[in-house]
Amino acid sequence: MFLKYTMDQLMLPMDLEEDIPQNHLVRVVNAAVNRLDDAIFDAAYPGGGRDSYHPKMLTKVIIYAYTQRLYSSRQIAKAIRENIVFMWIAGRQRPDFRTINRFRSERMKAVLETVFTAVLQFLADEKYVGLEHYFVDGTKIEANANRYTFVWGKAVVKHKAKLQEKVQTLFATIEEAESQEERVHAGQDLSELGEVSEITSQKLETAVKLLEERLQAKPKDKPLKKAVRVLRKDLLPRLQTYESHQEILGNRNSYSKTDKDATFMRMKEDHMRNGQLKPGYNVHIGTENQFILGYSVHQRPTDTRCLIPHLEKVKSALGKLPATVIADAGYGGEENYDYLEGNEVEAIVKYSTYHREKSKAWQKDISKIDNWTYNTEQDTWTCALGQTLIFRRASKEKTESGYEIEYRHYRSIGCEGCPLKPQCTKAEGNREVKVSLKYLRLKNQAREKLRSEEGYALAVRRMIEPEPVFGDMKNNRGFKRFMLRGLPKVSLEVGWLSLAHNLLKKAAVDAKNKGSKRKQVA
Numbered sequence: 396m397f398l399k400y401t402m403d404q405l406m407l408p409m410d411l412e413e414d415i416p417q418n419h420l421v422r423v424v425n426a427a428v429n430r431l432d433d434a435i436f437d438a439a440y441p442g443g444g445r446d447s448y449h450p451k452m453l454t455k456v457i458i459y460a461y462t463q464r465l466y467s468s469r470q471i472a473k474a475i476r477e478n479i480v481f482m483w484i485a486g487r488q489r490p491d492f493r494t495i496n497r498f499r500s501e502r503m504k505a506v507l508e509t510v511f512t513a514v515l516q517f518l519a520d521e522k523y524v525g526l527e528h529y530f531v532d533g534t535k536i537e538a539n540a541n542r543y544t545f546v547w548g549k550a551v552v553k554h555k556a557k558l559q560e561k562v563q564t565l566f567a568t569i570e571e572a573e574s575q576e577e578r579v580h581a582g583q584d585l586s587e588l589g590e591v592s593e594i595t596s597q598k599l600e601t602a603v604k605l606l607e608e609r610l611q612a613k614p615k616d617k618p619l620k621k622a623v624r625v626l627r628k629d630l631l632p633r634l635q636t637y638e639s640h641q642e643i644l645g646n647r648n649s650y651s652k653t654d655k656d657a658t659f660m661r662m663k664e665d666h667m668r669n670g671q672l673k674p675g676y677n678v679h680i681g682t683e684n685q686f687i688l689g690y691s692v693h694q695r696p697t698d699t700r701c702l703i704p705h706l707e708k709v710k711s712a713l714g715k716l717p718a719t720v721i722a723d724a725g726y727g728g729e730e731n732y733d734y735l736e737g738n739e740v741e742a743i744v745k746y747s748t749y750h751r752e753k754s755k756a757w758q759k760d761i762s763k764i765d766n767w768t769y770n771t772e773q774d775t776w777t778c779a780l781g782q783t784l785i786f787r788r789a790s791k792e793k794t795e796s797g798y799e800i801e802y803r804h805y806r807s808i809g810c811e812g813c814p815l816k817p818q819c820t821k822a823e824g825n826r827e828v829k830v831s832l833k834y835l836r837l838k839n840q841a842r843e844k845l846r847s848e849e850g851y852a853l854a855v856r857r858m859i860e861p862e863p864v865f866g867d868m869k870n871n872r873g874f875k876r877f878m879l880r881g882l883p884k885v886s887l888e889v890g891w892l893s894l895a896h897n898l899l900k901k902a903a904v905d906a907k908n909k910g911s912k913r914k915q916v917a
Contacts, residue, residue, distance in 0.1 A: 411479055411482055411483040411487075412483055414479055415479070415480060415483060418905075418906065418909075419480070420459070420462060420898070420899065420902045421459055421480050421483070421484055423898050423901055423902045423905070424455055424458050424459045424462070424484070424898050425455055425484060427514055427517060427898055427901075428451050428454050428455045428458070429451070430513075430517055431451065431454075431510060431513055431514075432513070433451070435506060435509050435510060435513065436450040436451070436506055438505045438506055439502040439503060439504075439505065439506045440502070448488060448490050448494060448498075450498070450502075450506075452484075452485055452486055452488065453490065453494075453495065453498045453499075454503075454510065455484045455485075456471065456475065456481065456484060456485050456490075456495070457471065457495065457498070457499055457891055458891065458894050458895050458898060459480070459481070459484055459895075460474065460481075461872075461891050461892055461894070461895035462872075462895045462898065462899050464872050464873050464874075466874065466878050466888075467492075467878065468492040468493075468495040468496035468499065469492045471492070471495050472489075472490065472491055472492040472495055475488075475489055475490065476489060499887065499891065500879055500884045500887055503887060504883060504887065507887055507890045507891070508712055508890065510894070511690075511712075511890055511893060511894055512712050512713065514894060514897060514898070515686075515688060515713075515897070518686060518897065518901065523684065523686060523901060523904065524683045524684055524686050524688065525683065526683070526688065526713065526717060527683070527717060527718045527719060528683050528717065528718075528719050528721060528853065528856075529681045529682075529683065529688060529689075529709075529716075529717035529719065529720050529721065530681060530682050530683065530721045530722075530856070530857045530860035530861050531679065531680075531681045531702065531705065531720060531721070531722040531726065531861065532679070532680065532722070532723065532857075532860075532861035532862065532865070533677050533678060533679040533680075533693075533698050533701060533725075534663075534677075534678055534865045534869075535660050535661075535662050535663070535675045535676070535677055535678070535696070536675055536676055536678050536869075536874070536875065536876065536877060537662060537664075537673050537674065537675045537875065537876045537877070538651060538653075538654045538656075538657035538673075538674040538675050538676060538876075538877055538880070538885070539653075539654060539876060539877045539878060539879065539880050540651040540652075540653035540654035540657050540674040540880065541651065541652070541653040541674075542671075542673050542674065544651060544652040544653055545649055545650070545651055545652065545659060545674070546640050546643075546644070546649060546650050546651075546652060547648065547649050548641075548644050548647065548648045548649060549648070551637050551640045551641055551644070552641075554633075554637060555634070555637040555638075555641075558630060558633055558634055558637065559593065559594050559634075561630060562594055562599065562626070562630055562634075563594070565622055565625070565626070565630075566602070568618075568622075569606070569618075569619065569622055572618055572619075594634070595634075595638070596631065596634045596635045596638050599626070599630070599631055599634060600631060602626075603623065603626045603627055603631060606619065606622065606623050606626070607623055607627075610623055643655050646795055647694055647695070649672075650674075651674035653674070653880070654674060654880040654881065655881075656676075656694060656880075656881050656882040656885070657674035657675060657676060657694075657880075658674065658675070658676075658694045658695070658696060659672040659673065659674055659675075660672060660673065660674075660675045660677065660696040661673075661696070662675060664875060676692050676693065676694065676877070676882070676885055677692070677693040677694070677695060677696060677698070677701060678690070678691075678692055678693075678889055679691045679692075679693065679698075679701055679702075679705045680861055680864060680865075680893065681705070681709060681717070681720075681861070682860045682861045682864055683860070685859075685860060685863060685864055685900055686896075686897050686900055686901075687864065687893040687896055687897055688709070688713075688717070689705070689708065689709035689712065689713070690889050690890065690893045691704060691705040691708045691709075691886075692882060692885050692886045692889055693705075694882065697725070698725035698726055699725060699726060699727075699728050699730075699731065700794075700795070700796065702722065702726045702731045702734075703730070703731065703734050703796075706720070706734075706738075716738050716740050717740065718740065718741060719740070719741040719742075719743060719853070720735060720740050720741070720742055720743070720744065721743040721744070721853045721854065721856070721857045721860075722743075722744045722745070722857070723744075723745055723857065724745040724746060724747050724749060724750075726744050727744050727745050727746030727747055727749070727838075727841070728746070729798075729800055729831060729833060729834040729837060730794060730796070730798040730800075731744065732744070732834070732837035732838075732840075732841065733798075733833070733837065736837065736840075741844070742840075742841060742844070743841075743844055743845060743850050743853045743854055743857075744841055745841070745845060745854070746838055746841060748765075749841075749842070749845065752765065752842075761778065761779035761780075761815055761818055761819055762818065762819045762820060764776065764828055764830065766779060767779065769835075774786050774803075775805070776805050776828065776830075778807070778819065778826070779815065779819075780813060780814075780815050782807050782808070782809075782810065782813065782826075783807070783808060784805040784806060784807045784808075784826065784827075784828065785805060785806065785808065786803060786804070786805055787804045787805060787806045787827070788803075788804050789801060789802065789803050789804070790802045790804065790829075800831055800833075800834070801831065801832075801833065802829045802830065802831055803829070803830050803831075803832060804827060804828070804829050804830075805827065805828050805830065806825055806826070806827040807825040807826045807827070808825070809825060810824070810825045810826050864896065867896065868892060868896065874892060
C-alpha cells in the first residue's frame with residue numbers, strides 16, 4: 396500500500412506557514428525584523444519611480460540567506476523561487492538577483508548600521524546582552540580580488556625616484572645643448588625644474604609644454620624633438636601612474652589592482668604553506684555572550700592601530716562606550732591605553748611582554764628596565780648593580796595617527812669596569828635608556844587589573860568570546876572570502892553577517908532555554 400500521490404497543486408496547503416515549525420529560525424528572523432520601525436528605511440528610498448519591494452521583506456530574505464550560507468544574490472533569488480521557507484518569508488514575491496544585490500550593497504549603505512543597532516537594542520531589552528563587557532578581536536578575510544595583480548608601495552617609491560633622475564638628467568642635457576641666447580623665454584624655467592628635489596606631474600606637464608613651444612620655433616632640432624617625444628609618451632604618463640598609485644595607497648604598503656581598497660596581508664588560511672600574502676581586510680568585532688555588539692573593517696593588517704577607530708564607530712552607534720574593554724596583547728600600546736583611560740573605560744588589555752614578564756629568565760635579566768628601580772623625586776633610575784642613570788634630555792615622537800609620545804632619556808654616570816656590562820648592553824660607552832613614563836604607568840595599571848581576580852576571569856573568558864564567533868563565520872557558515880568589492884560594500888557584508896549571527900545565536904539560546912525548562916519539568 397502507498398500513500399496517495401498526486402501532482403494536483405490544490406493538494407498543497409494554501410498557507411505556506413503550515414509547513415514551517417514553530418521553533419524554526421526563519422520565525423526568529425521574521426519577528427526581529429517586524430519589530431523594526433518602518434521609518435528606519437526612509438533614508439534608503441528618496442522616492443520616485445515605480446513601487447519598490449518592501450525593505451523589510453528584502454531585509455528578512457537577506458538575513459535568513461546569510462544564516463543558511465547563501466551569499467550570492469543569484470543563489471538567494473533561486474531559493475526564493477524554489478524553497479518553501481524563502482517563499483514564505485518573501486510573501487511569495489520574487490525579486491530578481493539584481494534587486495537583491497542593489498538593495499544589499501547600495502540602498503542599505505546609510506541604513507544597515509541603524510538596523511543592526513535596533514536589533515541589538517532588542518537583544519539588550521530581552522537581557523541577552525548587557526552592553527557592559529566588550530571583548531574585542533580581529534581576523535583577516537580574503538578580498539574578492541586577484542591574488543597576483545598588486546601594487547607595492549616601496550616599488551612605486553623606487554621607480555618614481557629613478558624616473559625623476561631620468562627627467563633631471565634629460566633636462567640637464569637639453570640645457571647644455573642650448574646656447575645662452577636661445578634660453579630667453581623657457582630656459583630659466585627648465586633649469587629651475589632640474590634643481591627641484593621632487594618633480595610632480597603638473598610641473599613636468601608645464602615643462603613639456605614649454606619644450607613643445609620651443610620645438611615649434613626650431614622644428615629641425617632632432618635632439619629636442621626626441622626629448623619631447625620621450626617626455627610626452629613615456630616619462631610623463633609613467634609619473635602620472637606612480638602618483639596615482641601613491642594616492643590610492645595612502646599610508647598603506649600595498650593594494651590590489653582588482654579591489655583597490657584591499658591590502659595584502661598574511662592569512663591564517665595558507666593552503667600553500669609558504670606565507671603567501673593575499674588581498675584582504677582586517678575585520679574587527681566586539682562580543683558579549685558571543686553576540687556581536689559592534690563591527691568594523693580596516694585596511695591595516697596590524698591590530699594595534701585598529702582599536703580606536705573601532706571603538707569610535709561603536710560609540711557613534713551606541714551613543715556610549717562599553718564600561719569594560721577586554722583585548723589581547725595585539726592592542727596593548729600607550730596610545731590605546733591613554734584613549735581608554737581618557738574615556739573612563741576600564742581596560743583589561745594585555746601588552747606585548749605581559750606573559751614573558753612572568754618567566755624567570757625575564758626577571759633575572761638585568762638589561763630590562765622593568766627590573767630596575769625608579770626614584771620619582773630625583774627622576775633617576777638605578778640599575779641592578781646600583782649604578783644611577785640621571786636624566787639627560789626629553790624628546791617627542793608622533794605616531795602615524797598623530798598621537799604624541801614623550802620620551803625621557805637617561806644615561807649612566809660611568810659604566811667603565813662594571814662586571815655586568817656585557818650582560819646589560821652591547822653598546823660602547825655608558826648605558827643610555829629611552830623611557831615613556833606615561834606608558835610605564837599605564838602598563839602598571841593594566842598589569843594590576845589583569846592579575847586581579849576579576850581581570851583574570853575576564854581575560855580567560857575572552858578566549859571563548861570572539862574566537863568562536865569567527866570560527867562559526869568562517870568554518871560553520873563558510874564565509875572565508877568576500878563577495879563584494881570596495882571598503883564600503885565589504886563593511887555592508889560584515890554588517891549583514893553580524894545581523895545573521897546575532898539572530899542565529901538568539902535562536903540557539905532560546906532552544907537551549909526551552910530544553911532546560913523541559914528537563915526541570917520532567
